[in-house]
Structures are given as C-alpha cells and as structure tokens.
Amino acid sequence: MMHFLTNLRLAVGTAAEHFTDDPALLLLHISRLLPARLVQPTARLVSSCAGKESYSSSALLTGLMSGEEQEVAGRLEAALLRGRLSANQARALADVSLVANRPDLDDAFLARATEARRFRAAQARRFWYSGAMTPAVEILENAGGGAERRQGRRLAAELRILEGWRPEPAAVPFEPVPRHALDVLTNSLPHTASGYAHRSHSILLAKKQARWETLAVTRVGYPVKVGKLKARNRDVVGATYQRLLPSRLSATMDGRLQHQVEEVLAIALEFRPSVLHTTSHHVNALVTRAVAEVIGIPWVYEVSGHLADTWAATGGAEARGSERYTLFQERETEAMLSADLVVTLGRAVKDNIVADGVPEEKVLVALNAVGGAFLAEPLPPAEARVQLGLDPKGQYVGTVSSLVTVSSVVTYEGINDLTSAFGILAPRHPRLKLLIVGGGVALPSLKEQARTAGLRERIIFAGRVSRSRAHVSHQALEVFVVPRRDLRVTGSVTPLKPVPALACARPFIASKLPALQEVVSDGTNGLLCNAEDQADLAARLEMLLADSQQRVRMGRNGRRTVLKTRTWTSSAQAVGAAYERILERFR
Template sequence: MTRILHVLDHSLPMHSGYTFRTRAILRAQLAKGWDVRGITGHRHAAPGPLEEVVDGLHFHRTPGESTGGHPLLREWRDISAHADAIDMLVRQWRPDIIHAHSPVLNAIAAQKVAKRHNIPMIYEIRAFWEDAAVGNGTGTEGSPRYWLTRQLETHAVRAADAVAVICEGLRGDLVARGIDAAKIIVSPNGVDMDQFGTPVPRDPALTAQLGLEGADVVGFIGSFYDYEGLDDLIAALPKLVRARPKAKLLLVGGGPCEQALRDRAMASPFADHIVFVGRVPHDQVEDYYAQVDILAYPRKSMRLTDLVTPLKPLEAMAQGRLVAASSVGGHRELIEHGVTGTLFAPDDPPALAAALAGMFADRGFWEERRAAARAFVERERNWSSNILRYEPVYRQLLARPEGARAAA
C-alpha cells in the first residue's frame, strides 16, 4: 500500500478553504486505498494532542509554538522545528512520497527531510506566499521581503521532483520563471459532491430570524479579507436597492476586515438592508446557502486574485446557487459569463449593482444557469475525479531511479 505524507500549514479541526481542500484530498486518497497522513507546522493553532484523528483523518503536529523576535528568524526557527518533526515521523512511518503544500516554508522543511531519506517529493502551490501576504495586508509588492519570498518559492519549485498548482494562472507564472512545464500538473479546486452536493431546502424559521422574508437576497459566505472586495459590495447596495427595493445583503463569516465592514455598513443609508451573521459552524453553512438567491464574489483586481482560483464559487454552484463575480483572472478560469455565472468589472460598485439588478430583473434563465453551473462542477471540479490527476505523478515519482530525483 502506497504511503503518502502530506506536509501542511494547518488542518482540521481548524476551518478554512485550506483545510477543506486538504480534507477533500486526503479523503479521496483514502478511498483510493492509499495510506495517508498529514503533519502540520507551528501555524496550526488549534489545541490538541501531538497525534490525533479528526473527521477520520490522521494528523501529526509539530511540537512547540512560534516564538517572538524578528519575523525572518522566527520563520527559520519554525522551518527547523517542522523539519525535525517531519524527520521523526518519516523514520517511524516510512512514507513512500512526501506531498508538501504551500506556503513555501513547508516545502523548505519537507525538502530537507526528503533529500536526507531519498524520498520523492511533490510540492503543491495553492497561492504564492508573497502574493498572499500582499492580499492579507501583511506585505507589500516589490518590497525586499516580497523579493526574497519569491526567490525562495522559485528555488523550492526547482528543487521539487514534481509540482502541482491549483489553477492555470499559477502554472503560467511558474513557466514564465523558467520552470519546465512538463514538471507541473494542475489539480484544481473542487467540491466533495458526496458531502456538499445536495442542497438543503430553505428553512422558513431561519429566513424569518434573518429578516429575509420576500427579499431578493445577495449573499457572501466566506472569509472577510480586503481582496474579497466586500467594501465594494456594500458600496453597490444603494444603487441595487433603488432598482430592487426588496434587495438585502447577507454576509456570513468573519476575518480581519469584519469590523471595518460593519462600520461601513452602519454608515450606509441602507444599513437596514445589510445582515451580518458572523461565523457559523461548518455543518450549518448549507442552511445559509439556501437563504441566498445570488452569491456575489467582488474580488479586487491584483496579482493574487488574477492568478488564484477561489473555492467558494464552486461550492455555491454545487449548492445550486446563482453566482456573480468580478472578472479577475481567477474567476474567469471558473466561470463562463452568461453560461455558468455572471461576470462584472472589478473595483466598480456601479457595475456590480447593475449586474445584480439585471439578474433579479430576469429570472427566466435562472434554472438553466443553475443546472449548467452544477453540471460544470460535477464534470470538472468534483474531487472524486480531481484525485486522478495525482496518481500518474505519484507513479512516475516512485518509478524514478534514485539518482534521477531533484537535487535540493
């Protein structure tokens, strides 16, 4: 039985798009008959033992926690601690393949161990760390730190035996850096249709509790980061309400921008049309999808959003919801305008309002649109089929002569 060790930033029981993708990968690989475990670094903040099974998945933790000091020194200490934990697990469990997932700190730690034990390693990039830092407001494009992180990323990709990325945008960027295209596979974001593909009916009691009876409901369910453009969604509301007086905005989730968004909403002349729910348990998320007519994703235009495809629009499509999204590169890779969703200009609240008002004004296409979007997810973004993309790469790595493996 093939043993695969996944090296991770964090995992369940923490909830994020990162952990849900990891869960889907590990579950699909277990169903394939492979023996699978994960090990997380110091950024895994959930309390728990150093070895635990969560939702049927086996995880190990790196002991200790990040200490203070200069960020670069702290990160190198984290890499060293993570590498030590990976090395100990490798000696005990003897995996056949190490599958490291971004950020690049995980790849650096994993590559040390892979080289020492002569184990093939695949590095999977979900976003470039330097661009994610800009998107999260913790970094600046073009800064020395940004440049250094980009160099580390490129080095890690060159040193890996194989590379997986979640979308064509990331693949194209790596090829432009001089990485051999044959070394890269695209393993796109997907939805576990067995778990998330059966929409639940709208709960009238929840509708009443949220004050959404008879409303045209626009919703966002996810993390509140600046790059998501939720400020533009709030700014678009006055024009939308003037066109659709029953329109309401339902915001489910939380994050760094939550208080700023609440303040912006309170200052809006249509504050009574905005409903903040906060974070909800993952097993209740489907109940909130059922309350929404149109899921809106007004991501701002920047390198992160142009290169990276999000997961949330796929979940909305799987739930049979209509999708409206800004026409950044990551969205264009997922959504075909007029077929599976509606695209509008990014960073443009009037364009967003017009797109939403137009969708509410013409409900004749709704059922056909929902069916086309769901069919797209089932056909091309279903984890049960996405998992097949890893198998030939794993086989090639295991078949390579020891001397043919990439040098770190």
C-alpha cells in the first residue's frame, strides 16, 4: 500500500507540473493513457453534446481525442472568422491549436490574446514548439504569476542541459566485477512495448545467455510518469529492471538528472559493473558518462534513432535551423565522441554517425533481430487465423506496429496510406481484410478513417496485444506491410518490425526508403513501393495476392536470411566482443 501512495504522490506532482506548463497537452496525454473503450465513447459524447459548431476548448480537445483532427482544424479556422472572442478564449484556443500541430492558427489566436491571463505562458509554449528556446525562457523571466515563474525555471533548466550542463557526482572508490554490464534505459518491458523496449530486452537476455551478468535501470520516475501507479521498484521479466521511484521529483530537469546520477551510482556501487551501456538520446548519455567517469569504467552509447529529426518532423524544414535542433545535435555528437563505443542498428544510421565526425572503427552495427518463438517453424496463415478467432478462409494483409503520430497530419508508419490502399483493393477482393495490430495516438484517427470509408467491418483493429499474440498475428497475414512515410528519420532508422515478419516466412511490402532497403530486397523477400503512394502500394499488394507461389518463395527467402544473419544471439555476441575490446584498452 505504501508504494502505491508513494507512486500516487509522484504521479500527482508530475501531472500538476504538466498542467502548469501545458494543460491542453496534459489532457490529451491522459486520454491516451486511459483505455480507448472508455475514452472514445466519452469524447464522442462530449463532442456531440457541445455540437459540431462549438469552438470551446474542451469540445475541440475531445475532438482530437476522437481522432477528428481535420474537423477540429476546420472549427478552429471558423472560430477565427467569428470575430467575437475574449482574450482568454483566444488564449485557450491558441493552446488547442498548438496541441493540434497548427502553429499558424496558434499565432492568429495569440494575436487576439494579448490581454489574457497567463498570456506569457502561451507565448512561451509557442516559442518552445518552434525550437526558439532562449526567447521562451526570456519571456517568462519577469513573469508575475508563480505558475509562470515555475514554468520559466523548468524551461531554463532544459536549455542549460542543451547548452552543455553536466551533473557532478562525488568521487568514490570502485572495483568492477568482470562480465557485469549495467544498462541505463529510458523505458522497458513490461510497461512499454515499443521496438526500443523489445530490442533492449532481447539484447539483455542474449547477453545473459553469453554469460554476462546484467541489470538495467530506467529513468527516474518511470514508469509512474506514464501512468503505471502500481509499479514496483524492480521488475524481473527474464531481464531485471531496477526502477527509480522517489515520492517527488526535483522541480527542474537538471535537478532530476543530478538525482538520477546519484541513484545510478549507488546501484553501480552495489552491482559493480565493468561496463555501462546506455541508449539514445543524449540525456541518458549525460547520466551514464558521469557515472562511468567517476568510477573509472568504459561506457557504450547505443544510438537507436535521431530524436532531433523526430522532433523536427512536426515543424517542417525551418525546425532544422532552430536553436533547439542545433543544440540537440551538438549534444548528440558530443555524446558519441566521448563514448568508448557507439552501437547502432543499421548501415544508414552508421553512415550518419560517421558523417558527424565519429571514427568509423568506433561504431558497431548490431542489427535488429529475432529470437525465442520466432525461431520456431511458423504456422500456416489459416491455422494462425483460427488461433486469433479470424476467418481462416479470408485473405489478410496488415501490420504489427506502434501507431505513433508525428503531427496531426503526418504519421511515421503510414498506416493511413495502407488503409487507403486497402480501400482501393477492397471492392474487387471481397475476401480481403486488413489486420492492424498495435496501439498508439494515431489509432482514433485510423478508426475514423475506416468508418468514413465504409470499411469498418473489413478492417480489424486488434489494439495492443501480448507478445505471444503478436507473434501469431504475424503468421496470420498473407503479406506484411510497412508503408512508412518519407521523412528524414524514417529514411535513416531501420525499424524492428520487418524482422519478425520475415522470420515468420511472410513476404514483405515496404516503402522504398534507404533504412527499409537494408531489410527488404525487392523481388527476393518482398516488394518495395513508392513512399506515400497509395496506388502503388495497392498495385504491389495485388501483385502478391494474385501469386501464392511467389508469396511462398519470398517468405522462405526472408526467413532463411533472418535465421542466418539476424538473431539476438549473434547481435549480443557482437556487442559482447566489442565490450571485451574496449575493456582491454582500459586495463
């Protein structure tokens, strides 16, 4: 009971902070943590009661919760034309516009909100959104309200970190134990089921099999900060994850990182690792480097993506010239240069790392891979569908994915393009169905798209499922599809999701992007289509659906290659061998 009360206090404190900084965004985040079966009907009820013409901030937020982004944008535009808005109404609608990723509308509402309460806070949010961090901090420096002053201090701390602030742990005597590896992670199983979490977990398990003693520690406040109020201080799910769950957090990010360094150092003194291993982004590196330096052991930085580009995808081309983007890239490069080894997951990412000035010999590619049940002989599609309660006589295409959103109109995964391509094929393929497995913030808008297109009965949204059910879901498909959008980040970062599908001997269709071409060989284990081209995707799908022999051939080719070159055991062996090389230099 005590741990629950501690977690509750931590969660309430976190929510209060976010409510001060950005109340509209907080409400949207809370809706995404709650079960969709509760959120969606409630949001639709509130929206319908308010009426389609309503431009109250609460009605517009519930519209965003229901996936009605385009309709919400239209109502915001209509509100601007009405003319009769109080300053406080305009400021509230400015906040909604920013959450809806419409900075142009935010600017228009802010122009009418200059006399509103907490106008400076709304202005700071707008600057911060665009990457203008110094103006955001400066505008709150002399704020009158206590809430705005607290918001200003928090933003100033984040800016300090991006400008090069470092934590300062106290020196301690230390004696490492050989073949002990401590991992510092952002999140993990069982509370987060992302590709990041699965990759970290699989490598931890494989390192254990290779006779490394492993322990992982997650960021301070996780997983309570993502709504897991029953979380314990330690989870053992094959790998062991230590949590850092104080009853309250420091009010600023630099204070939290200083606290995290001290906690990780205490864990290291007990566990006595010979190497520290962390994953991007640079904040994890900041903590890990500080601990490694004070106890005198090497540390490894695993770069799983380009989070600066992830952020910049919301702001368009101008975001890459912003203060935030520039500082973020500087800190990432600094982290890579100071690490003893940089690990990444594909050739495209490695090329970018080397282009940033990191010596090539310092960068190890540890490919995304498979293990466990995926190594066993896969089921025939019809048998897998029976296990899932699906029609064994149907034809199923689809994907198993995290349905993340970059902005209200841009998604990473391009599942909306897949849905549109399915709409092209559905009239002439009556047995064809689309299976989408996974959850995320894009799910409500995808369901709305299916409803509007009249395809709700033929598109199955399975939501988040267990790992074993996800495994069977791969096998239930005739064709696995990864229709990623053409963004800078998707062009360079190879996702995990293609590899399990190939291990299940399923042919693949993927967007023609450099990162995906590392996995999908056009005509050998699948087909490539033009990114964001729904007609081309539909044509490729139809080509494979018409030729069962080609599907079998491609599936066999894909599985053969994965079993030969992409197992977690082989990736962990490569990482372990690299550990030994850097440890040799330390001796």
